[in-house]
Amino acid sequence: MDNTPAVRNRIDYGLADKIQQVFIYSFVAAFSLACLLPFILVIIVSLTAEKSITINGYSFFPKEWSTYAYELMFSPRSSVPRAYYVTTLATVTGTIAATLITFCAGYTLANKQCRYRNGMSLYFYITMVFSAGLVPWYMISKGIGAYDNIWALIVPSLMFSPFNMFLVRNFIHGIPDELSESARIDGAGEIKTAFSIYLPLCLPVIATVALFYAIGYWNNYFNAVMLVNDKDYYSLQMFLFKIQSEITQMSKMAQGAMRSNPPKESYKMATSVVTMGPIILLYPFLQKYFVKGMVVGAVKG
């Protein structure tokens, strides 16, 4: 009887406890706010008239609003739509390919039929603790033709991560072996067992891994910095990274057509908002599977 949670409520810890509680709630709330406010600032600044920014600086309460930055971003001369297309293409293709590669390898490594699975794990593991570095990476990427084209954004570094593969392997370890045995007895081939029996069961971990890859692709600017010079293949992040020069160029090209100075600050922020867009939209979904996957990955190792 005394073990029920209700007993907690009857115990009075007094004033100290109340103060602690106030502290706990305000600390957590303050940190959450600190995480949220910069995003709100970005959105507000993206909708502020440039004049207002020049005079008053960044502000949560701008004097004058404007959507000019967004209009400019989607004007015919803008490179944003192209960068958006390139990034989406790389993200979608890359994520699908990467997830498939990862699932297949994870499945093989988890299969007791496979006698060399420990050797293969070691083969992958070594690459996690020792990397040859930037220069060989650059030369190999260039050597296989992933340079100045869409492949540069898809293939190098991002298309396979042993960490994710081990996540899949560990998840499959948790599925009873009898399942694959009974599938084999029923006459299902290896490929069929993998894709029509194990794949559906692995959906939670696959969702997590796919999200890891998708975020990796979407937020990556390193590949573009290293391997892309052609502006046609700038990813969105790369475009954002180089936006200063882009604005200067646009103002040169469109002199006279501009209503005033190029909206440098608001344009920067509007592009940031557009870049964050898909992440914000997918956020509830992202969060659900991320938390699950993180727990699987971190606690089970």
Place this chain on the structure above:
Amino acid sequence: MKRGDRIKKKTPFWTELWRNKLLYLLAVPALLYTFVFSYMAMPFMVIAFEKFNYKTGIFSPFSGLDNFVYFFKSSWAWTITRNTVVINFLFLIAGTIFSVALAILLNEIKIKRFVKVSQSTMLFPYFISWVIVSYMLQGVLGTENGLINNLIAQAGGQRVSFYSLPQYWYLILLILNIWKYAGYNAIIYLAVITGLDEGLYEAAYIDGASRMKRIYYITIPLLVPTICILTLMSIGRIFYGDFGMFYAIIRDNGSLMPIAEVIDTYVYRTFKNTGNPSLSMAIGMYQSVIGFILVFVSNRIVKRFFPEGALF
């Protein structure tokens, strides 16, 4: 079972491959990818001992240890090593303390909705690229129109140009790191706390233990193994700077480099600016070798003390 094992062991390599050909075939893409980007990259490391020439490529004339000598004689060798280690160490210690504290506090909150909402907001920065974070930071610290300087100016003070004053930057980078990753790490720790034995807490309630006592005598001691494992694992990574972070935040800002240039950004800059892959490779090799030793040692320690947490 035993018999089966013995028969299996006798099958020769090719027979085993042929018998499970489809199974091995599934792993081929991953094996191939890893081979190309990791194993094929290793021979390229000889470039570090050569005077690289784009015509002869990997077979350029040897120059012994010249590149290493050149690098270690420059003042940058010490600067970037110190920056990488100090900054990562700060991130690790302060980041862990903050995340654990946050997780413990979240665990003390009994309103489920509050926990859920605050978790969602805390995890948000984790998903955002460093490029966007760099613009947010400019919005806060910018000299002409940043929030902090606006406040200073309104109060009648002198604007501080943060982007040319290196002394602030260890702190600024630390805050950024905590801002971006603490929510994520706190959720991991919270998952561990939630998995702890409820009975212990019930017993403590009944014995009348106060909140501080429960945290101090139950939660923290039970979290120590996880904290140790995660910390040791990160110590292995202490020689690697986060390129994505440093290059987006610091860019080519020369006045911040004495404090914020890390090995990774320096390797990149050497490669891009001097056009000398050999020198860049030598620095990269210094990083890889020391980094590998650190990972290896820290993993051994984990294995020694927490066998279930080791990676190999």
